[in-house]
Amino acid sequence: MPTPIVIVSDALPGDTVAPLKAACDVRQIDGRDRQALLAALPEADALIVRSGTRVDAEVLERATRLRVVARAGVGLDNVDTATARALGVTVVNAPDANSVSVAELTVSLVVASVRHLQEAGRSLRAGEWRRSDFAGTELSGRTAGIVGFGRVGRQVARRLAAFDMRILVHDPYADTLADDVHATGLDELLAAADVVTLHLPRTPTTTGLIGARELRLMKPTAHLVNTARGGIVDESALYRALCAGTLAGAALDVFATEPPGASPLLDLPNVVAVPHLGASTAEAQLRAGHEAVRKVLAELAPLLAPAPTTV
Numbered sequence: 083m084p085t086p087i088v089i090v091s092d093a094l095p096g097d098t099v100a101p102l103k104a105a106c107d108v109r110q111i112d113g114r115d116r117q118a119l120l121a122a123l124p125e126a127d128a129l130i131v132r133s134g135t136r137v138d139a140e141v142l143e144r145a146t147r148l149r150v151v152a153r154a155g156v157g158l159d160n161v162d163t164a165t166a167r168a169l170g171v172t173v174v175n176a177p178d179a180n181s182v183s184v185a186e187l188t189v190s191l192v193v194a195s196v197r198h199l200q201e202a203g204r205s206l207r208a209g210e211w212r213r214s215d216f217a218g219t220e221l222s223g224r225t226a227g228i229v230g231f232g233r234v235g236r237q238v239a240r241r242l243a244a245f246d247m248r249i250l251v252h253d254p255y256a257d258t259l260a261d262d263v264h265a266t267g268l269d270e271l272l273a274a275a276d277v278v279t280l281h282l283p284r285t286p287t288t289t290g291l292i293g294a295r296e297l298r299l300m301k302p303t304a305h306l307v308n309t310a311r312g313g314i315v316d317e318s319a320l321y322r323a324l325c326a327g328t329l330a331g332a333a334l335d336v337f338a339t340e341p342p343g344a345s346p347l348l349d350l351p352n353v354v355a356v357p358h359l360g361a362s363t364a365e366a367q368l369r370a371g372h373e374a375v376r377k378v379l380a381e382l383a384p385l386l387a388p389a390p391t392t393v
């Protein structure tokens with residue numbers, strides 16, 4: 083039986099790939115290098131990605147032997163799941179692997195935004211001492227609006243509640259809510275919240291969900307945090323709102339295009355920006371890598387030689 087070939091096209095912790103290497107021919111490539119990706123795929127039985135590899139119809143059609151695409155993480159917006167389904171390719175992810183890490187980063191970004199931490203740090207490093215310019219606001223007693231109350235949203239709610247914030251939630255599909263959160267419509271949430279934080283997937287329906295109209299509903303003193311996906315927020319409208327002072331600040335982990343290049347948002351002092359670090363903790367990466375590898379090995383089981391038995 084030929085050894086199955088697994089392409090790993092984004093970085094995974096070495097330990098997590100070890101069981102795969104014991105059973106398969108593992109080939110590591112850079113999924114952002116389109117030509118390398120397309121060249122590697124015709125032989126592949128499995129493909130493991132994070133967010134750096136775009137698994138679109140061209141990729142899937144090129145991979146004629148492919149049985150499974152594994153996303154070592156949550157968001158499947160970089161995988162054309164409809165084409166995969168049509169071609170009989172299984173798509174798996176690691177839905178619980180990084181929720182806590184994303185929630186912890188989200189809370190860090192909330193605090194960084196309301197206390198101007200990134201700009202204050204930049205100013206200090208430039209030799210300045212502008213303490214009065216960086217006076218912030220407390221979170222205690224204020225209102226957080228959580229859009230998307232799934233795995234990450236729920237973890238964020240618990241943590242912001244510990245800051246004594248009132249928690250509003252908008253999620254049309256959530257069947258259960260925690261006792262101390264209040265469900266509301268999106269417009270009402272945007273109008274009432276001092277901090278709005280996004281925790282929903284990017285889909286054709288949610289792309290542009292937070293546009294110029296929605297930003298106008300927010301208080302001029304409010305902050306918007308996005309650790310979900312770029313594109314859910316209209317970046318041009320966000321830039322205009324931040325420049326006009328109709329929104330106090332934004333904290334962004336994700337961008338419509340990644341890397342965002344020379345996005346004008348990065349030049350604004352009232353924007354905290356980090357390079358898609360939500361899941362970038364040792365713990366989350368290990369959990370996601372192990373889960374992706376376990377699921378790939380399960381899908382490839384019919385192709386794997388039985389392990390030798392010991393007597």
Ligand SMILES: NC(=O)C1=CN([C@@H]2O[C@H](COP(=O)(O)OP(=O)(O)OC[C@H]3O[C@@H](n4cnc5c(N)ncnc54)[C@H](O)[C@@H]3O)[C@@H](O)[C@H]2O)C=CC1
Binds near residue numbers: 235255336
């Ligand atoms: N920054 C990062 O590194 C990471 C970002 N993410 C992003 O965070 C998103 C959320 O992750 P999870 O909480 O694990 O997903 P989840 O699937 O557990 O929860 C998503 C929630 O969004 C809700 N939702 C869907 N459409 C909505 C809409 N129009 N309005 C309000 N709510 C809506 C769903 O009902 C669901 O409850 C992922 O889809 C992914 O894009 C996830 C992990 C890491």
Ligand SMILES: O=C(O)CCC(=O)C(=O)O
Binds near residue numbers: 134155158358
């Ligand atoms: O794995 C990554 O590169 C980022 C994590 C992420 O965005 C996700 O799991 O949806």
